Amino acid sequence: MERACGECWVFVEHKDGRIKQASLELMAKGREVADGLSRELAAVVLGWNIGNVAVELARHGADKVYLVEHPLLERYQVDLYCKAVSDLASEVKPDVILFSSTRVGCELAPKVAKRLRTGMTADCLDLRVDASRGLVKQVKASFGGNVMVEVVTPFHRPQIATVKPGVATPVVKERREVVVRVTPKLDEREVKVRVVEKLETQKEDNLELAEVVVAGGRGAGEEGFRLIRRLAEILGGEIGGTRPAADEGWIPRERQIGQSGRIVSPKIYISLGASGALQHVVGFRRAGLVIAVNKDPKAPIFDHADVGVVADVKEFLEALIQELEKYLNAR
Amino acid sequence: MHVIVCVKQVPSVEEVKVDAETGRILREELPLMVNPNDRNAIEAALRLRDEVGGTVTAVSMGPPQAEEALREAMAMGVNRAVLISDPALAGSDAFVTSKVLAKAALKLAPFDLIVCGSRSADGETGIVGVQIAEELNLPQITWVLELKVEGEVVRAKRSIDGGYEIVEACLPAVVTVTRDANKPRYPTMRSIVEACRRPIERLSLKDLGLSPEEVGFKGSPTRIERVFQAERKRRATIISKPVEEAAREVALMILRELGKV
Numbered sequence: 001m002e003r004a005c006g007e008c009w010v011f012v013e014h015k016d017g018r019i020k021q022a023s024l025e026l027m028a029k030g031r032e033v034a035d036g037l038s039r040e041l042a043a044v045v046l047g048w049n050i051g052n053v054a055v056e057l058a059r060h061g062a063d064k065v066y067l068v069e070h071p072l073l074e075r076y077q078v079d080l081y082c083k084a085v086s087d088l089a090s091e092v093k094p095d096v097i098l099f100s101s102t103r104v105g106c107e108l109a110p111k112v113a114k115r116l117r118t119g120m121t122a123d124c125l126d127l128r129v130d131a132s133r134g135l136v137k138q139v140k141a142s143f144g145g146n147v148m149v150e151v152v153t154p155f156h157r158p159q160i161a162t163v164k165p166g167v168a169t170p171v172v173k174e175r176r177e178v179v180v181r182v183t184p185k186l187d188e189r190e191v192k193v194r195v196v197e198k199l200e201t202q203k204e205d206n207l208e209l210a211e212v213v214v215a216g217g218r219g220a221g222e223e224g225f226r227l228i229r230r231l232a233e234i235l236g237g238e239i240g241g242t243r244p245a246a247d248e249g250w251i252p253r254e255r256q257i258g259q260s261g262r263i264v265s266p267k268i269y270i271s272l273g274a275s276g277a278l279q280h281v282v283g284f285r286r287a288g289l290v291i292a293v294n295k296d297p298k299a300p301i302f303d304h305a306d307v308g309v310v311a312d313v314k315e316f317l318e319a320l321i322q323e324l325e326k327y328l329n330a331r
Numbered sequence: 332m333h334v335i336v337c338v339k340q341v342p343s344v345e346e347v348k349v350d351a352e353t354g355r356i357l358r359e360e361l362p363l364m365v366n367p368n369d370r371n372a373i374e375a376a377l378r379l380r381d382e383v384g385g386t387v388t389a390v391s392m393g394p395p396q397a398e399e400a401l402r403e404a405m406a407m408g409v410n411r412a413v414l415i416s417d418p419a420l421a422g423s424d425a426f427v428t429s430k431v432l433a434k435a436a437l438k439l440a441p442f443d444l445i446v447c448g449s450r451s452a453d454g455e456t457g458i459v460g461v462q463i464a465e466e467l468n469l470p471q472i473t474w475v476l477e478l479k480v481e482g483e484v485v486r487a488k489r490s491i492d493g494g495y496e497i498v499e500a501c502l503p504a505v506v507t508v509t510r511d512a513n514k515p516r517y518p519t520m521r522s523i524v525e526a527c528r529r530p531i532e533r534l535s536l537k538d539l540g541l542s543p544e545e546v547g548f549k550g551s552p553t554r555i556e557r558v559f560q561a562e563r564k565r566r567a568t569i570i571s572k573p574v575e576e577a578a579r580e581v582a583l584m585i586l587r588e589l590g591k592v
Contacts, residue, residue: 078471103492107473110425110458114465119426119552122456137556143342143453148561156552192470193500196486200494211589235585253490253511260450268588278561285564289588291581292567307584308567309577319578327586 007064008034008096009158011085012045013104014053021208022100024060024170026163029127030098031061031173033136036129039095042066046084048074051179058177060170066092068182078107079192084184086115094158096136098127101162113160119153120160123259125167125282136161145259145278166208166263167286205238207255212237213266213284215257218244219273219294220313225250227317228272234324240264242280257283273313276301293317332385332480333442336376336409337432337460339366340393340400341453365400368448368508370407370515375478375508376446377408377516383480385443386410390435392420392428398531405526406518412529413439417536422548429462431546434539436467444485445505449474460507470500475508 010030013020027043034041043062045053047069054065068084081104089097089112097112099105101123113120121138128137130152138151138161153159207213214232216225216239225245232239241251243258257264258280265286272293274280281304284290292305293316302308309316342361365373376387388411389404391397401412415435423431436445445467447460464471470485476495477488486499487506518526536543544550570577586592 082465103474103490106457107461107471110461111465111471113458114426114429114462117552119424120458121553122458141561142558145561148559149555150557150559151553152556153553192504193472193498195496195498197497198491198494199496204493212585235589247510253509268585270585282561285561289584290565290567291584297569302567302569303563304565305567306565307581308569309581310569310571311574311577315574316578319575320582323578323582324585327582327592 006039007042007092007094008037008039009042009044009089009094009098010062011097011099011105011108012043012053012057013100013102014045014047014050017050017052019053019056019060020100020102021170022102022165025165025168026098026100027057027060027062028171029163029168031171033096033098033127033129034063036131037095037134037136038131040064042094044068044085044088046073046081054179055177058175059172061173061175062177063175064178064180066180066182068184070184070186072186072188073184076104077191077193077195078111079190080186081108082111082115083186083190085112087184088182089116089158095134097158097160099160099162101164105162109160109162116158118156118158118160120162121151122162124161124163125263127161127163135159141259141278141282145280145282164263166265205254207238207240207262207264210238210264211267212270213240213257213264213268213287214238214270214272215240215242215274215284216245216250216272216313217242217274217280218248219275220245220250221273222248222250224273224313224317227314227321231270231317231321231324234321234328237266237268242274242277259283271301271305272317274301275299276304332380332383332444334376334379334385334387335436335439335442335445336369336372336387336389336404337445337447337463338369338373338389338391338400338404339451340364340391340397341366341451363396363399365403366448366451366453368450368452368510371508371510371512372446372448373404373407373409374513374515375475376444378513379444379478379480388413388439388442390415390432390439392416392423392431392435394421401531402526403518405529406523407516408522411532413532413534415534415539419536419543419547422551423546424551424553425456425458425462426552427546427550429459429466431539431541432459433463433466434541435534436463438534438539443502444480445469445503447505447507449507449509457507460505464505467505470504472498472500472504472506475506476512478506478508478512
């Protein structure tokens with residue numbers, strides 16, 4: 001087995017000088033793993049002129065920050081980012097590298113893992129530590145969320161995982177900041193995929209941070225989703241949905257809740273017309289109060305909710321909206 | 332143009348049964364099907380072929396019954412089907428699978444494009460496509476929604492965090508397509524019957540120049556240590572009242588939870 005230096009790394013994403021929420025959560029998870037293994041936690045951040053980001057990272061629990069700066073890293077590009085991270089990892093030999101399950105993390109982590117000739121686990125919902133064996137137990141849902149599996153990488157280093165956004169809460173933990181400046185060797189000719197045009201259509205939504213999430217399934221129907229949007233508006237919440245709802249185009253794919261979508265932890269999660277496929281259920285397990293409405297009293301969703309109503313989604317939503325409006329208008 | 336499309340046979344995850352005692356997935360009892368996302372990959376490959384001409388080869392790594400998945404791909408319209416099957420491959424993780432599929436692509440070379448689904452329905456890893464690209468040192472374009480080939484260049488619209496981008500790469504390249512890329516066609520009765528008569532080519536480990544030690548359980552860096560059922564933390568209290576009353580109760584509950592009453 002390759003000798004590892006023992007550091008636990010977190011790959012940090014940022015935009016416009018700000019660290020992404022997913023990365024802050026991952027820092028919290030990384031801190032747990034590093035402490036469990038009695039190792040140092042290092043944040044790895046790539047870009048150009050991003051010194052302020054490095055300072056911020058010490059506030060979120062990093063013992064060390066690898067500040068990898070190069071003009072070619074100003075914009076994310078998978079080939080160059082992979083090279084910069086892999087080269088640094090080959091030199092420092094960290095024990096663990098964690099990425100967020102963002103679009104960036106999902107394509108960068110497997111590439112880095114392959115280049116370093118090691119394994120990886122995608123879309124982890126939790127990371128546990130087996131300190132006696134020095135292993136990170138990577139917990140993820142499998143088979144459409146029907147079962148959970150624990151994956152380890154016993155004989156290869158580093159141990160690499162992507163972790164789903166929404167499964168940890170960021171913490172503020174002041175550490176002594178040690179910034180290690182790294183200048184990678186990069187060449188523009190290594191870029192294999194050229195970006196012709198960027199279309200930023202969606203504003204970053206607040207699904208992971210929302211207090212209320214109103215989500216619909218196939219049983220809600222297109223008409224139901226009109227009411228779901230109205231309800232979310234009244235409650236100042238965000239809308240979401242199941243995979244079938246996204247397949248039908250009733251919600252944007254980015255708002256799909258579940259194992260292959262987003263993980264949310266609102267105070268209130270309202271599920272309307274969803275059957276309760278585990279693939280979906282995994283997505284709101286950390287929610288506070290879960291209210292489910294389905295016209296089938298045997299729907300599995302009721303096994304995953306605190307309160308259930310057996311009713312037609314449209315009828316119920318109309319009544320609920322009326323009730324809430326009555327109250328809110330009376331104030 | 333020669334397009335290779337990677338196809339995986341997966342259990343129908345809607346009907347997964349787990350042994351209550353051992354927590355083991357009863358795979359043998361599950362109906363098998365083509366990984367839904369791979370149908371999008373097949374569809375994307377077929378459309379490219381129909382536009383610019385050439386052939387589409389479907390490749391699958393799996394046990395002998397994975398042949399059924401390839402028959403389905405043929406029924407959809409792929410020209411050739413290749414099955415990589417060897418007992419030594421059992422237990423292969425994504426790292427090994429991508430190595431095997433990359434070797435198969437080299438065996439089937441020359442090719443212009445490798446198309447994969449963005450992720451599988453069973454393992455849900457989304458790793459294999461990217462790692463094939465890395466193994467072959469080819470451009471990788473993930474999360475593809477639209478795909479076009481013009482001369483020696485592949486142009487794609489892909490989903491990124493917060494939007495889309497249009498990218499270009501030189502062929503050969505590897506792309507992974509999302510579920511929203513297209514609506515896969517249904518095979519016709521006639522194409523299904525015809526697909527049953529056509530041969531499926533086979534490749535063994537030896538054909539690929541791989542040793543049993545490099546693949547399967549032995550060659551895989553990752554190990555599944557434990558399979559367990561996710562615990563159910565809740566069991567709903569059912570409000571059995573007429574809709575208006577139930578709605579009133581739920582409304583109060585929501586307002587209370589939000590601290591508004």
